[in-house]
Amino acid sequence: MSDMTDLKVQRALRPKIEAVIPLCVAVENQKNALDFVAWLRANKMTPGWSGVHNAWNAKSKGSTICKISLRNNGWDYIEGGENYTWKIKLYLDNRDKYEELIINESLQHVIWDGIYECIGTCLGGTKPCIGGNDYTVYGKVFKGVCGHSFYREIFDPGEAMLNSIKQLLAFEKQTRAKK
DSSP states (O other): OOOTTSHHHHHHHOOOHHHHHHHHSOHHHHHHHHHHHHHHHHTTOOEEEOSSTTEEEEEETTEEEEEEEEOOTTSOEETTTEEOSEEEEEOOTTGGGGHHHHHHTTOHHHHHHHOOBOOSOBGGGTBOOOOEEEEEETTEEEEEEESSOSSOOEESOOHHHHHHHHHHHHHHHHHHHTO
16 A cells, blocks of 8 residues: 655645544544535535645636645744644635625634734745745734745644634635636
8 A cells, every 4th residue: 555645645636634633633623624625515615736756736716715735754843843743824815805704604713813923034045035024914013924925834734713614715715706
């Protein structure tokens, strides 16, 4: 049997994420990860292998709406040395069009929690830094926000966070459908 976590095997087989989750995600996080993937499929945002090790893109209207990455040697730490086993990165390109819904549903915390400061280098110093910018997002001021990537990944989201993420993705998908 092949190792579905091996990059060469993933390139050849382009596995479904459900086949790899049990191999990479901590047991206590597997249910949330599998339930989230099932929700994406049920809502026609089926994750497909991205071509990157242990990463799948879910798309809506032909472009990525979120990316799911699973634990991977060397990529399994966040700042502070904490382990993670899976993460979601949101691509909410049209969030300004449903800003009122975000505020009315008290979902701004998901956006706020994902904004991060410029640290002066990108990708471990391998990418030139374009510097930080100041933004006001849903009434809260953020100084020196990283210009390369506005949203940070959400690590090992629990059920409450996943419910908020699902609402945001539903708003984004609906907005994309109107274009």
